[in-house]
Amino acid sequence: MSWNDERVEILKKMWAEGQSASQIAKELGGVTRNAVIGKVHRLGLSNRNGGGGTGGASAATEAKPKPAKAAAKPAPKPKKAAAAAPQPKEEPAPKPEPAAEAAPSPVPGSRIKPIIPAGQPLPPQPSANEIDPKALAKVSEVEKKAKKLTLMELTSRTCKWPVGDPATDDFWFCGLPSQAGKPYCEAHVGVAFQPMSSRRDRRR
DNA sequence: CCCTGATTCGC
DNA sequence: GCGAATCAGG
Numbered sequence: 001m002s003w004n005d006e007r008v009e010i011l012k013k014m015w016a017e018g019q020s021a022s023q024i025a026k027e028l029g030g031v032t033r034n035a036v037i038g039k040v041h042r043l044g045l046s047n048r049n050g051g052g053g054t055g056g057a058s059a060a061t062e063a064k065p066k067p068a069k070a071a072a073k074p075a076p077k078p079k080k081a082a083a084a085a086p087q088p089k090e091e092p093a094p095k096p097e098p099a100a101e102a103a104p105s106p107v108p109g110s111r112i113k114p115i116i117p118a119g120q121p122l123p124p125q126p127s128a129n130e131i132d133p134k135a136l137a138k139v140s141e142v143e144k145k146a147k148k149l150t151l152m153e154l155t156s157r158t159c160k161w162p163v164g165d166p167a168t169d170d171f172w173f174c175g176l177p178s179q180a181g182k183p184y185c186e187a188h189v190g191v192a193f194q195p196m197s198s199r200r201d202r203r204r
Numbered sequence: 205c206c207c208t209g210a211t212t213c214g215c
Numbered sequence: 216g217c218g219a220a221t222c223a224g225g
Contacts, residue, residue: 003217021209035218037209042216046210156205179207179225 001030003039015040142187147175159185161192 001007007028014024021040022033040046143163147153149172154160159174160183176185184192 020207022207032218033209034220038211038218039216041210157207182225 001028008039008043011036011039012043012045015045136191138187139191142174142176142185145176146172148172149175159183159188161185161188 161174164171
């Protein structure tokens with residue numbers, strides 16, 4: 001399989017839409033995700049703009065100054081200067097109310113065409129700290145749509161958060177998908193990882 | 205362990 | 216130019 005003009009176009013389109021390399025490879029067929037990524041790089045599109053951060057993975061390391069070997073290059077890149085939404089640090093202002101919707105990211109010169117795969121919209125700015133109230137609420141919410149798996153139904157990527165009383169008949173595991181190699185889903189990770197709270201300074 | 209993209213390097 | 220192998224983060 002070679003890179004036809006058509007295939008390249010599909011690649012561009014899907015990449016711009018935020019599809020993952022593996023998905024693109026699957027769609028195209030005959031190529032692996034490595035091939036797709038390689039082609040993407042060769043084409044010069046490395047980063048995707050558009051704001052639709054489809055969870056998953058974002059660029060690992062941002063600031064990556066290339067070891068510019070070209071000394072003389074007066075020609076500036078005619079790249080579009082897309083001004084991303086400013087992301088100031090969260091202010092200390094108490095705001096228990098979650099943001100309603102993600103702000104659209106208009107791309108200048110390009111029609112906005114965010115293909116959002118069905119699913120839950122990921123909060124663009126997941127608040128880092130602040131656990132107890134929020135996390136617990138999240139957990140409660142999550143538990144409502146938990147799959148209620150039994151112990152045997154747990155797999156490698158199901159949330160293994162126990163819910164209920166083991167002594168009761170009303171006991172089950174969350175079972176929601178947990179992709180990131182964590183034993184729990186996102187919500188439960190939040191509560192499972194209570195940094196340090198009530199812990200008496202025993203020693204010292 | 206699953207996923208993601210990034211980079212390298214022989215072809 | 217191509218992409219598998221490898222690297223690196225989540």
